[in-house]
Amino acid sequence: xxxxxxxxxxxxxxxxxxxxxxxxxxxxxxxxxxxxxxxxxxxxxxxxxxxxxxxxxxxxxxxxxxxxxxxxxxxxxxxxxxxxxxxxxxxxxxxxxxxxxxxxxxxxxxxxxxxxxxxxxxxxxxxxxxxxxxxxxxxxxxxxxxxxxxxxxxxxxxxxxxxxxxxxxxxxxxxxxxxxxxxxxxxxxxxxxxxxxxxxxxxxxxxxxxxxxxxxxxxxxxxxxxxxxxxxxxxxxxxxxxxxxxxxxxxxxxxxxxxxxxxxxxxxxxxxxxxxxxxxxxxxxxxxxxxxxxxxxxxxxxxxxxxxxxxxxxxxxxxxxxxxxxxxxxxxxxxxxxxxxxxxxxxxxxxxxxxxxxxxxxxxxxxxxxxxxxxxxxxxxxxxxxxxxxxxxxxxxxxxxxxxxxxxxxxxxxxxxxxxxxxxxxxxxxxxxxxxxxxxxxxxxxxxxxxxx
Numbered sequence: 526x527x528x529x530x531x532x533x534x535x536x537x538x539x540x541x542x543x544x545x546x547x548x549x550x551x552x553x554x555x556x557x558x559x560x561x562x563x564x565x566x567x568x569x570x571x572x573x574x575x576x577x578x579x580x581x582x583x584x585x586x587x588x589x590x591x592x593x594x595x596x597x598x599x600x601x602x603x604x605x606x607x608x609x610x611x612x613x614x615x616x617x618x619x620x621x622x623x624x625x626x627x628x629x630x631x632x633x634x635x636x637x638x639x640x641x642x643x644x645x646x647x648x649x650x651x652x653x654x655x656x657x658x659x660x661x662x663x664x665x666x667x668x669x670x671x672x673x674x675x676x677x678x679x680x681x682x683x684x685x686x687x688x689x690x691x692x693x694x695x696x697x698x699x700x701x702x703x704x705x706x707x708x709x710x711x712x713x714x715x716x717x718x719x720x721x722x723x724x725x726x727x728x729x730x731x732x733x734x735x736x737x738x739x740x741x742x743x744x745x746x747x748x749x750x751x752x753x754x755x756x757x758x759x760x761x762x763x764x765x766x767x768x769x770x771x772x773x774x775x776x777x778x779x780x781x782x783x784x785x786x787x788x789x790x791x792x793x794x795x796x797x798x799x800x801x802x803x804x805x806x807x808x809x810x811x812x813x814x815x816x817x818x819x820x821x822x823x824x825x826x827x828x829x830x831x832x833x834x835x836x837x838x839x840x841x842x843x844x845x846x847x848x849x850x851x852x853x854x855x856x857x858x859x860x861x862x863x864x865x866x867x868x869x870x871x872x873x874x875x876x877x878x879x880x881x882x883x884x885x886x887x888x889x890x891x892x893x894x895x896x897x898x899x900x901x902x903x904x905x906x907x908x909x910x911x912x913x914x915x916x917x918x919x920x921x922x923x924x925x926x927x928x929x930x931x932x933x934x935x936x937x938x939x940x941x942x943x944x945x946x947x948x949x950x951x952x953x954x955x956x957x958x959x960x961x962x963x964x965x966x967x968x969x970x971x972x973x974x975x976x977x978x
Contacts, residue, residue: 592614
């Protein structure tokens with residue numbers, strides 16, 4: 526390529542326009558902003574319209590920041606957060622929100638969000654004393670269903686609380702529905718939950734075969750996630766929550782959860798856990814936009830996994846330097862996600878796409894990417910600044926580079942939402958929106974989202 530000299534086989538790609546020398550991308554990575562938008566074509570929600578028979582306001586896709594949604598509830602909390610969740614309402618890395626795939630596997634049904642509420646790390650003495658009549662309280666979650674009930678998990682339209690206990694030999698899970706916004710903080714006494722509350726199956730998530738284990742409660746993220754069992758004839762979603770020093774999964778009787786993936790042998794717990802403990806990473810079947818109809822589940826699926834050191838990266842680590850934040854592994858050709866997110870198909874030698882970020886002026890970050898250890902190391906030449914006009918108000922101080930399995934490099938804009946003193950877990954996950962999927966990832970003590978503008 527004319528002005529670009531490569532010691533590695535790097536190519537700068539412009540989304541949707543083939544391969545261009547020194548071309549900037551027209552797509553943008555946008556952080557978790559305080560609006561409910563995230564998709565150009567998303568229709569605005571009806572003004573404060575309630576789902577019939579509930580006190581829950583309609584929602585069509587997953588917001589960047591839930592405080593705007595909370596303010597529209599009939600009796601919102603005084604601080605703008607969900608009562609059961611508190612200030613973590615604002616930090617999307619703690620929660621999950623998806624449009625559930627229907628029983629046919631070819632369309633979507635209800636939009637359902639799950640929020641980590643309470644998490645307890647009991648002592649060995651407390652666990653040893655647990656019995657069926659006096660179980661130990663472990664975790665709870667707030668669940669919002671914005672459409673029809675999801676019967677597989679006994680989730681009703683509107684508000685629900687999921688409770689998890691340990692009884693000495695196994696786990697007890699209960700799903701309770703509420704007509705108005707509940708406080709899902711976990712009752713220490715299971716008898717405080719109505720006796721007719723539906724029960725679910727719960728179990729510890731198995732570590733991958735060959736794992737060295739050795740994890741403690743500090744290695745398990747205090748988050749809530751949805752996962753999917755695509756069993757033929759009976760596909761079902763199930764929930765994941767922290768349960769002391771383990772990751773627990775809650776679903777319908779007989780559900781078949783997947784295992785984590787084996788981390789590199791000999792690596793530190795911090796680097797192994799982001800692959801082996803499922804709450805850190807996310808796996809999802811990716812959506813496609815039908816030009817003449819609704820979004821539908823495609824055949825492509827993929828993992829997004831944070832860098833093992835991401836949780837320790839402070840703001841100074843990103844200043845004028847490139848930091849590796851996540852890897853994305855797809856199970857096939859990326860299709861539209863090549864233009865959208867700069868992703869490439871796995872190769873026999875390399876299945877991973879790598880996402881990097883830099884905080885600084887473009888004329889500093891761009892040449893820094895070509896330095897040793899950077900995402901475009903070994904290349905030379907000036908790359909035009911990405912066009913950030915699709916994100917009004919972007920201060921143009923955060924940038925990203927996606928390096929696909931063939932070492933093609935895609936530079937983009939980044940818009941970051943700072944979370945101040947609220948701790949942000951070092952996780953990465955997919956985000957469902959009306960048009961397709963995007964990615965959320967921690968960036969210092971803030972949130973950055975890959976989004977199609």
